[in-house]
Amino acid sequence: MKLIESETYVNLAKAYAGECQARVRYEFIEYGARNEGYGQVAEAIDKIVYNEFNHARMFYTKLQEASEETIKNVDISGGYPFKQKWDLIENLRLAAEDEKAEVELYPQFAEIARQEGFKDVAILFDNIAKIENCHMMLFSDLYNQLKKGTLYKKSKPVKWKCADCGYEAVSKEAWKKCPVCSEPQGDVMIILSDSE
Numbered sequence: 778m779k780l781i782e783s784e785t786y787v788n789l790a791k792a793y794a795g796e797c798q799a800r801v802r803y804e805f806i807e808y809g810a811r812n813e814g815y816g817q818v819a820e821a822i823d824k825i826v827y828n829e830f831n832h833a834r835m836f837y838t839k840l841q842e843a844s845e846e847t848i849k850n851v852d853i854s855g856g857y858p859f860k861q862k863w864d865l866i867e868n869l870r871l872a873a874e875d876e877k878a879e880v881e882l883y884p885q886f887a888e889i890a891r892q893e894g895f896k897d898v899a900i901l902f903d904n905i906a907k908i909e910n911c912h913m914m915l916f917s918d919l920y921n922q923l924k925k926g927t928l929y930k931k932s933k934p935v936k937w938k939c940a941d942c943g944y945e946a947v948s949k950e951a952w953k954k955c956p957v958c959s960e961p962q963g964d965v966m967i968i969l970s971d972s973e
Contacts, residue, residue, distance in 0.1 A: 780843040783893045788886040789840050790851040792902070796833035798857050799875060800826055806872060809865045814963040817940055818919055818928075821967060825912050832905050839898055869920035876913035880906050918970045929962055938966045 780786050803826045810819035840848065858875055861868045887902035922928040929937075929951040937951040938944070942958035951965040 778893055780839075780895060780898075783895070785886070785890040785893050785895050785898055786840070786843055787851065787853055788889060788902075789836050789843075789898065790853045791855045792883070792886065792905075793833050793836040793840060794853065794855065795857060795879065796829050796836060799879075800829035800833065802858075802861055802875070803829060803872060805861060806865065806868045809863060809868065813865055814961055815865070815923075815928075816961075816964045817967045818923075818963070820940070821915065821919065825915065828908060828912065832908070835901060835905075839901065866920060866923045869916050869923065873913050873916035873920060876909045876916060879909040880913060883909065915969070919967075922967075922970070928967060929965060931968070935968055937968075940964050940966050 803822055807819045807822040807826060810816075810822060840851070858871070858878075860871045860874075883902040883906035887899040887906070890896070890899035890902060919928075931949050934947050934949050936945055936947050939955045939958060939960060941960045941964050942955060944955055944957040946952065951962050953962050954960070955964070
């Protein structure tokens with residue numbers, strides 16, 4: 778079977794469209810985090826944005842390999858979320874939901890690819906599903922910490938580090954303003970739950 782004639786081809790197009798949309802939705806969340814003074818939260822999200830760009834690039838490359846001629850159009854039908862509003866904490870929760878949907882969908886796409894004989898595409902879907910699971914956990918962690926007020930306040934002393942000047946201090950709560958460079962608390966490097 779040729780890739781261009783397969784269900785895998787359509788799934789690659791759906792995945793490409795989904796990754797492109799996820800990238801932009803997460804850029805909106807990153808923008809909100811920066812505007813609310815959470816520079817380091819924005820930096821963490823920016824890394825996910827770049828990952829989504831690369832996922833889209835890989836799916837696009839696989840689509841291009843399906844034909845030596847220009848691909849003018851791929852008709853796809855798929856639902857894409859438009860849930861996010863301009864509420865940072867809620868958007869983090871919704872982003873985790875979006876990632877969970879990909880964690881569940883991509884293994885199904887991988888199985889179809891395997892059945893159709895496209896082992897390399899199946900491996901790509903499987904591996905990206907694992908990455909999306911990491912994204913889901915990060916968004917969930919950021920959501921929980923911001924909602925509970927524990928992003929910059931911990932139950933035991935931890936090492937806080939200024940992302941701008943490198944100043945470090947050990948305490949239960951991060952400083953409101955860096956004592957060295959005067960940058961705000963939002964520029965203190967965040968501590969993810971599994972590293973606390």
